[in-house]
Amino acid sequence: xxxxxxxxxxxxxxxxxxxxxxxxxxxxxxxxxxxxxxxxxxxxxxxxxxxxxxxxxxxxxxxxxxxxxxxxxxxxxxxxxxxxxxxxxxxxxxxxxxxxxxxxxxxxxxxxxxxxxxxxxxxxxxxxxxxxxxxxxxxxxxxxxxxxxxxxxxxxxxxxxxxxxxxxxxxxxxxxxxxxxxxxxxxxxxxxxxxxxxxxxxxxxxxxxxxxxxxxxxxxxxxxxxxxxxxxxxxxxxxxxxxxxxxxxxxxxxxxxxxxxxxxxxxxxxxxxxxxxxxxxxxxxxxxxxxxxxxxxxxxxxxxxxxxxxxxxxxxxxxxxxxxxxx
Numbered sequence: 001x002x003x004x005x006x007x008x009x010x011x012x013x014x015x016x017x018x019x020x021x022x023x024x025x026x027x028x029x030x031x032x033x034x035x036x037x038x039x040x041x042x043x044x045x046x047x048x049x050x051x052x053x054x055x056x057x058x059x060x061x062x063x064x065x066x067x068x069x070x071x072x073x074x075x076x077x078x079x080x081x082x083x084x085x086x087x088x089x090x091x092x093x094x095x096x097x098x099x100x101x102x103x104x105x106x107x108x109x110x111x112x113x114x115x116x117x118x119x120x121x122x123x124x125x126x127x128x129x130x131x132x133x134x135x136x137x138x139x140x141x142x143x144x145x146x147x148x149x150x151x152x153x154x155x156x157x158x159x160x161x162x163x164x165x166x167x168x169x170x171x172x173x174x175x176x177x178x179x180x181x182x183x184x185x186x187x188x189x190x191x192x193x194x195x196x197x198x199x200x201x202x203x204x205x206x207x208x209x210x211x212x213x214x215x216x217x218x219x220x221x222x223x224x225x226x227x228x229x230x231x232x233x234x235x236x237x238x239x240x241x242x243x244x245x246x247x248x249x250x251x252x253x254x255x256x257x258x259x260x261x262x263x264x265x266x267x268x269x270x271x272x273x274x275x276x277x278x279x280x281x282x283x284x285x286x287x288x289x290x291x292x293x294x295x296x297x298x299x300x301x302x303x304x305x306x307x308x309x310x311x312x313x314x315x316x317x318x319x320x321x322x323x324x325x326x327x
Contacts (some may be wrong), residue, residue: 102149154221215268251279260325265296290323
């Protein structure tokens with residue numbers, strides 16, 4: 001792999017964040033929870049990704065004013081916070097972020113915010129024994145997260161994330177514990193139904209074709225949960241670029257295994273997967289790129305089914321099954 005250095009938030013913006021946060025007095029920024037608990041106003045919750053936002057808004061319901069920093073098609077690995085994002089984070093009662101270096105380019109910003117405001121790195125609250133370890137040899141010595149951050153592709157882990165979010169809201173607003181519990185239970189029930197649906201659909205794929213090849217290695221938890229082999233052209237972060245040797249090795253594997261389809265991701269440029277397809281065709285095998293890109297690091301538009309966790313996950317498995325079972 002060719003390693004490209006992580007792009008951290010510009011120094012000027014970090015300084016601006018410090019000024020914004022320092023301008024708040026101790027009563028308004030000391031962790032954000034006292035003001036929210038003493039007010040009839042909804043809790044203002046910021047989530048970095050729209051995957052997280054879906055869980056936060058579902059658990060919070062009418063008691064929470066929830067918003068996401070990153071929208072459809074946004075790659076969280078290299079997202080750089082804007083001045084508007086800084087203002088929104090400063091005003092939030094609680095900031096939820098994924099952690100484990102998913103928001104790599106925001107590391108400095110999140111470190112600054114963590115010193116002044118109430119924050120929660122949701123994935124980092126999950127027991128390490130339940131997490132996947134990426135191949136650090138592919139990531140370079142500057143990659144400082146020992147675990148794959150894409151926990152949302154394991155539905156059972158997402159249930160744990162939901163409970164973590166629920167408990168955080170209860171800690172901030174204990175008077176409404178029953179509401180947060182009820183909302184979380186309803187959301188987890190949807191996840192249970194989704195898990196059954198995905199398991200049934202996976203069984204439609206012939207065992208020898210249960211290989212998911214995508215633009216980057218975001219689907220490891222999906223593969224573990226549903227017994228599918230997963231390969232990504234890039235590793236768990238898109239900050240590490242694929243080399244010609246990676247394209248060659250992946251194309252050789254596709255030809256050897258006669259894999260009928262490979263997949264784009266909505267938040268990753270298509271050139272890498274297109275290069276793999278071209279290399280496979282050069283070897284005399286006709287691999288198809290699935291008609292629809294998978295939702296990997298970002299959900300779809302907020303006003304669509306794919307703008308929700310359940311909707312995007314169902315969309316993904318439907319696309320995968322159709323592409324891998326088409327003659």
